[in-house]
Amino acid sequence: MILSDLLGSDAFDAEGRRLGAVLDVRLEISGAPAQLLAETVVTGVLVSSHSRFSTWGYERRGEDGPFLIAWLQRRLHRGSFLVAWDDVELVDVGRVVFRAGYEQLDPMLPQAPREA
């Protein structure tokens, strides 16, 4: 499957209520060791109830400048959340359905190590 088919898909809960749109896919470089990097696995999907487009990830990082852009971005993506891949029940064309009792998690990214 191609990533862009998943981005912008509508996200639904098990009862069929629309929750928002898939904004991004969270990955983790933590699978089976490979030749260069470890395998990169999908660990969750980010959902925004207000926007279909991911922009600069202000809602996922602690950064807050420039103020006006940060404020607008936060406002646009308020209420966005992360759903673990284990809670995804079905992926179809333009549609992602979560399992009953899925949990909405904080979309914040863990602090990345600063590169030299």
Next chain:
Amino acid sequence: MNDHHEHDPGHEHDRGDEQDAGRRMPRRDPRAPRGRVLDAHLHLLDRQVLDREGVPVTTVDDLELDGIELGVRIQPGSPPPTLAAILTGPQLLMRLFGGHAPAARRIAIPWKLVSEVGTTVRLGVDADSLDASWVERWVSRHLIGRIPGGRHDPE
């Protein structure tokens, strides 16, 4: 209120965001990350891909995920999908305007060739060994190479 927070070391959502005080804050992902965490769109799409020597190869136009079957219920506990390849070529236009390039027209760089992900995506191989750089090779051989002096460095 403050006393409550002091006695609750597990409370991780006190980010001082007074505006959000009335809204239920989702809890943090309880699973500790076991490796580098990336968001596919935020950290990978449109990034430049460099080869082993730092020569630009292409950009990440799209990504191919393995292990997602459309319309099939995912059994609980089944292994998560994995990142299979970086897609380039006509893929950018498809991403912007919609539609699909036939699989034969997609130029894929297998993800297993990636050695590092930072501001750019670094590969562990030379650009010349990849299908993604065939246009560059063709132009250098058939067009630039035919111009007098086009086959050697400037003197």
